[in-house]
Amino acid sequence: MAIKESGEMYLEAIYVLSKKIDGLHAIDVGEYLGFSKPSVSRALSILKDKNLITVDKESHIFLTEEGGALAEKIFSRHVLIKDCLIRLGVSEQTAEDDACKIEHVLSDETYLAIKSLLENHK
Numbered sequence: 001m002a003i004k005e006s007g008e009m010y011l012e013a014i015y016v017l018s019k020k021i022d023g024l025h026a027i028d029v030g031e032y033l034g035f036s037k038p039s040v041s042r043a044l045s046i047l048k049d050k051n052l053i054t055v056d057k058e059s060h061i062f063l064t065e066e067g068g069a070l071a072e073k074i075f076s077r078h079v080l081i082k083d084c085l086i087r088l089g090v091s092e093q094t095a096e097d098d099a100c101k102i103e104h105v106l107s108d109e110t111y112l113a114i115k116s117l118l119e120n121h122k
Contacts, residue, residue, distance in 0.1 A: 003050065005104040008074050009033065010043045011052060012103075014063055015071035024061045077103040077111055084114055 013032050030040040047053045052067030078099045085095035
């Protein structure tokens with residue numbers, strides 16, 4: 001399923017936050033990303049329509065199986081890219097910022113090549 005960069009950012013945020021917060025709410029996602037309540041509400045509605053998240057009657061947000069798999073993929077790309085950039089000598093903050101941008105445009109082929117390279121040079 002094709003999803004825009006902003007949707008990927010929300011999925012990744014939900015993934016990260018759900019590891020830390022029981023009973024994740026839209027306000028938590030908004031605070032984490034620094035986005036307004038209307039923006040978060042719209043994005044979550046789109047993710048819900050795409051069956052990537054569910055929201056229960058207490059407004060707790062959960063990743064669906066498909067949403068969780070996609071979020072984990074995005075997050076693993078982020079971690080790998082950040083690690084690669086840090087190994088190249090990039091500062092941690094710059095590596096974090098750049099990984100957030102790169103993770104959304106990196107092809108699977110390039111991701112797997114970088115992953116293989118890093119695994120072979122540990």
